[in-house]
Amino acid sequence: MNNKYSLFCAISLLFTHAQAFADSAGSVSANVAASSNYFWRGITQSDDGAAVSGGLDYDSGKGFYIGTWASNVDFGDAASTSYELDLYAGFSGEYNQLSYDLGYIHYAYPDAAGDIDFGELYASLGWQFFTVKLSHLTTAQDDSTSEEDMLYLELNAAFAVFSESELGLHIGRSSGDTVMEWTGEDDSYMDYGVSLSTGGLTLGLVKTDLDADDDIKAYVSYALDFTL
Template identity: 35%
Template structure:
């Protein structure tokens, strides 16, 4: 969910990302604090598995202020086929509503892989939502891969200059069901488009009261130089 952990990221379909949660907040006041935990059968981020198609346990801690400012942190296990075992994200953002139909979010996210080598990167992002439509962009402002041994002339992915564009549609269905449709396009600075890719996905979710929210999800990359097999996965999250 690198995911999508403040609303600008969640709109990308990370959702990511998702998570589940316990939440503690004052009955009245400008501040709220929440923590979250969730389980997914496959951690998909921007169309691609982060766990080699295996399950993940995820959770985080968030702070929000009535002004629109928010900040937090989020963790998940990952499997990149090396010694990298977990991801730790730190993020902050500011958002608000212009009117009943239109809102916006600004964000900064640092993706850390403490037991990996030269894989951390950071993004700034912006998104806007109009009723059931959300669209946004993320720009990579820093990437450790740029300074990795053997990298010459920015020959790496997830470095400064990468762009990610995304959009999603979210609908409320009968029987407390929700339908989400999303898509994105990764425009890497490296290799003049040789590594760029698009992806699409959809999810059906249902809230189950104190038992949290369950979802059935589909994701697929639209370029044959990547794993383009359809990914079907299930998720659970809870917030209280």
């Protein structure tokens, strides 16, 4: 069976059962958003253009969760694809004032000319305002010419400011052979971000230390969440 068709079938099956489970335990929610730019680890995924995204999530209420998320993308001449479709699952909770989250995410590009999908395992720990997260590449595209090696370490902080607003701070480091293949530069780089959010509206700035993409870039986004 075609891998991309299998992915769609898996998503449909999982959320059919998730909706049934939500009737007795847990909950299903949806989200939609529009943004002036779609950034991933400091690098635009929409060729500095606007992006519209949306997703579905099932939360068991006992730690386990599963979800899917999609957005338009534009990688220019680097890859012929128009959208990204993610599927993820994990387990989260709290222990002695520490929050934790362990999971897996698969990044799929169903209409790409070649196989550019990849997946990552992730783990995070949070305490008060701060969260540290580690993501490690587990699978890369079939036509990758380098070793499947990429590690992303990030530190995030969120503080309540003004009236019902949140200030977010972010710093991350990508490293590994796959980073060099994707960026065409060194095998590591740093990205930075700051954002201010209120009532679903977010204003933000992002920057990397990549030679080809080191300008400070601004974006604005608006998101809505729904309980189904």
